[in-house]
Every structure is written in structure tokens, then in C-alpha cells.
Amino acid sequence: MQDAKTMRTNFIWDIVDTDLSNGKNGGRVQTRFPPEPNGYFHIGHCKAICINFLTAQRYDGLCNLRFDDTNPSKESEEYVRAIMEDIRWLGFEWTGGLYYASDYFPTMYELALKLIREGNAYVCDLTHEQIRATRGTLTEPGSNSPYRERSVEENLDLFQRMKAGEFADGTRVLRAKIDMSSPNMNMRDPVIYRIVHVAHHRTGDAWCIYPMYDYAHSIEDALERITHSLCSLEFENHRPLYDWVVEKCGFTQEPPRQIEFARLNMTRTIMSKRYLRQLVEGGHVAGWDDPRMPTIAGMRRRGYTPAAIRDFVDRIGMSKADSVADFGLLEHCVREDLGNTAARAMAVLRPIKVVLTNWPEGQVETLTLENHPDHPELGERQVTFGRELYIEQEDFMLDPPKKFFRLFPGGEVRLKGAYIIKCEKAIVDPQGNPIELRCTVDLDSKSGCEGAARKVKGTLHWVHAADAVPVEARLYEPLLKDENAEELGEENEAAEAAESLAPAHHDKKDFISRLNPESLSVAHGYAEPALAQANPGDRFQFLRVGYFTMDADSMPGAPVFNRTVSLKDSWSKMAGQEAAGR
């Protein structure tokens, strides 16, 4: 895996370098990854995870894992567990410790009292609608709340009674007293505490007032002595408020520095939590860990490796420019990692029988194949060879086009690690489709023997019918038919809510109709015997087919494999262009 210290730099690390050279924080670097435990992680989260943990590693600093659990109505312990599992799976450890925003509720409450005493916060009785109406607009200033000049005593009394549970949800809030005419909407007396009579997954009913993000996050960072608080671009507008809270709460240390970066978007991928949930709840996928899902759990089950995902995040770079990464780059990273590490094996997904007419009935030969062409240390394995074999249907054509290097009547191919065979005759069904091939084998052409020097155009993978293991292969394609999935990227909930009220974008509304009905196809084929001994999670390259990972759905003697990613296929690309050109 990468070494954070030797990785190429980026604008964030340039800033850290500058801070360090200016002697900030005594040379100490501490970051934090602060998820709200309100859902499953997807590929988009990986970027934030990497930058936070790698920044700590690069500077011999620490990275905290902090659950930003300030909104009990959306959070749960289930997500906390899943998130920790995902982070560890990616290979990171929260060296700075594990924290929960909820552990700071008492401190946050005390600091709120301090803000009130010092005239920096007040209890506001305006309704939700009134607050919105008096906030002004993007071009007009807001107006002061009639409760803005309440006395400290009254504010203290009211806030304590809010905490005591005397008031119903939505009847009062605590607001920071800043500037209702600020051009930055976030500074127009933002709400910092609201009343929510909902049990919290960790603090239960201890609280009925909960701090808002802007207030809570600043305090969390300051309390944990975070030096660099990395977050995504949409928080850029919040930075003045972030700094305001740290200052007014009286933290005298060097303040944490918030730095924003562009979040990860990717083509052909659905990242919107709303759509992802729709897929799961609508039964369009098998669950959050369906191998088609861009969730970490889904990618894990599909067979993507942490190394590949991290390499991908590294390669897309770090900047402030809105961008959409190419899904093909992720696939490239997966192929590169697996190509180097996965053991080779042979499996025929859509079999057609081959009978070697000049091979003695009942004779079986054992052949030795390498597990990896470039890594002899991965060892060898044995496969048997006999009279009846299976090859891939698409490796035979009755009437082949030019440059078809595979099998056809009268043509010759090598069977990988075995012999050269020649197709003498194809048996076809009444519709003319080949159902069995009669071939002769060149007995002198066995791999490793003198006669093996003879060259033929194509080499095919195959399995011996006598001891082949039946396998189920699950083949995955993108969930959406079109390639415009990036428009279904993460959106904020206001947009989601507005969308559900007034579905203006028909393409989004028709999300379900855009689903690719062929995102999952199942093939039943045969594999060499060794695969019966594999374990769930084991990864292989099925020669000439693709990378596959054994699924936990496998039963003894009946393995199930997920296609992680196909092999690059210049033949089908070329053939496709030929066809299009005709």
C-alpha cells in the first residue's frame, strides 16, 4: 500500500508544510475523520477517509475517528459498526482515538451558557417559518429577531428550561448573535441548539436539546486539538462561523484550520443516498452489500481490494475543482492490483462440449499449470485432461470473420497448458447452433514437449468434463443503462425534499426506469477442480475471462463467484468496430 510520506503532494499538504515551517502547533499534526453515523459508506467517502488518515501518517501525526452524532433522529449504532468495519477494511486505524460528539454534550452545554453570559447567544421564540422569513435572501439582509436583546438572565433561564424539557420541539432555539445583515447566510444568527425529544443511540433520553453541526463541530475539533480540519467544499461558507465559535467559546490554543477539498464524483455510479436506499428498499438489489452497489460493503463483496481503491483515490488527485472521476480508472486500478496478485485458474462460463475423437476413451492425463505467469512463488496446480472437455461457446464460430484466432471448422487452437486441437466437425441443433464439437488432438503438441514449439494463432481456456466443478458466475454491469449516472451524485437533503415535492427533472424522477435490467446476469459453467477448495473472498483470474471473487453464497461443491471486473478485451472492441463499420 502507499507510503504517505513518499506520495506526491497536494494543495492540502502544501498548506500543512507551510504551517509546519511557520512553527504552528509545535510541529504537531492531528486530523480527524468525522462521519455522521446515518448510512452506509460508499466510494465517495473513501476520498475523505484517505486524506485524513494519510495526512496524519505523512506527518507522523494522529487521526481521530469521531462520530458526529448530533442528530439522534437519523443515526444508529448499526451505522457506527459498519463505518468502523469499512475504515479498518481500507487499512486505516484511528491512531488519535475514537470519539463521539455526544460525549461532549455536557461541555457543549456549558459553553453555550458561556456564550449566553457573554452576550453571544440568545434564546429565540420565533417559529421555524418566522426564522426563515426574517433571515433575508441572498441579496437582502435579514432582520433582527424580537428576542435578540433578551437579558442574559432570561436567556439563561430559558435555555436551562429548554434542557430540562419544559418546551416542545420547535418552540425555541438557541441562536448565535452575530450579524443578520452578513452577506454570508451562515452568519445571520445561526441556530446552534434545537429541541428534539428523540432518544439518542448513545445518550438515550439524557438530552432533549441537541447542538447543530456548526457549533458542535468547531468545539469537537478544538477539544481534540485538531490542527487541520479537512472537509468538503460545501463547508467553505461555514468557515467564518467555524472560526467564530472557536473564538467565542474561548479556546486560546492555536485554532484548528479548516481546509476544504472537492468531493469525489464518479461516472456510471449512483452516489445519492436517496437513490441507493431506493435500490435496496425497492428490492432492485440484494442489499447494501450487493456487488453492484458502490458502497464499500458492495465493493468488498464484489472483490475490489483496499489497495485498488486507495490507489484510485490517490490517482484522482486532490483539488478544489469540481470533477467527475472516470469509473474506468477505478476498474483499471482493480485490474492492476488483481493482475499482480490473483492466482490464475480456468473456468468456462458458457460451455460447449468438445470430444477428442483420437483420444483413447478413459485415458486421463495430469497436467501442471502455473498459478501466476509472473510469480512462480505462487506455485503450481494440477489439472486433468481427457477425451471430453468444455470450452467457451464464444470461442467457436461456424463461419468466423477475418482475424478470428479461435476455433472453427478446420481450424486449430492450443488448449492452454495442454495440446493443440483441430476442429473436424461441429454438431448442430435443428436451428443450426453448434452444440458439440468433434476435434482431433495433435498428440505431439503437449505443452513442454518438443512438438509444442509449433505455433497456432489462438490459445483457449478449457476444463476437463470428467472432474469439472459446476460453478455459478454472477456477472455485473452498471446499474444504470445510460452513462449519465454522475448526475445522480450526492445531493443535499433540501434538493431531495424539493425534488420529491416537485419532480422537475424527469430523468431523475424516472430513475427506476433507467435501471439496467442486465446489471446482473448469471452464468452456470464449469471450473477446474481446485476451485472447489476455495474459500469465500478468494480472488482468481479466470484465464481470458476476468477477475472473480468467491461469494459467501457458495455451498460445498457448488462455488459461486462474483465477477469483480472483466479482463480488457481488444478482440471484442475490434470485432465491434468491424460490425459497426459494415
Place this chain on the structure above:
RNA sequence: UGGGGUGUCGCCAAGCGGUAAGGCACGGGACUUUGACUCCCGCAUUCGUAGGUUCGAAUCCUGCCACCCCAGCCA
């Protein structure tokens, strides 16, 4: 017509006044008992745009254009 950001090859992205890195994709070729891998070669006279400063600008200045974010008692 408020404020905050961003604009360099199809997609990412270096570059920080000295004359456009790299990756993916793409095209061509070599090699090949995986049409995989690997290996060569090609791929921005130009940096949103119009001016200006300078011997010299993607880098500095000015205007303009485009896109993103902000009016949650979400994070």
C-alpha cells in the same frame, strides 16, 4: 443584480514569471501457450475569454463569461 469558490487534452491533474509533468481513455506497433500482462510510439504551439504589465505570462493586473456552494430547528 449578495457572499464564497472553481475554470490547464475526452476524464482527472501537475504547474506558483522563463517558454505545457504524469495517470486514465484513445490510436498505432512489438511480444504473447491469457486477443490479458509487458514494452515501444503517438496524443494541448496551448492553459474559460478579452485586454494590459513584462525581454518573456497558464502563472501578475483589469474587465467579461461559465459552472459549483449558501436562504435546514441536516451534516
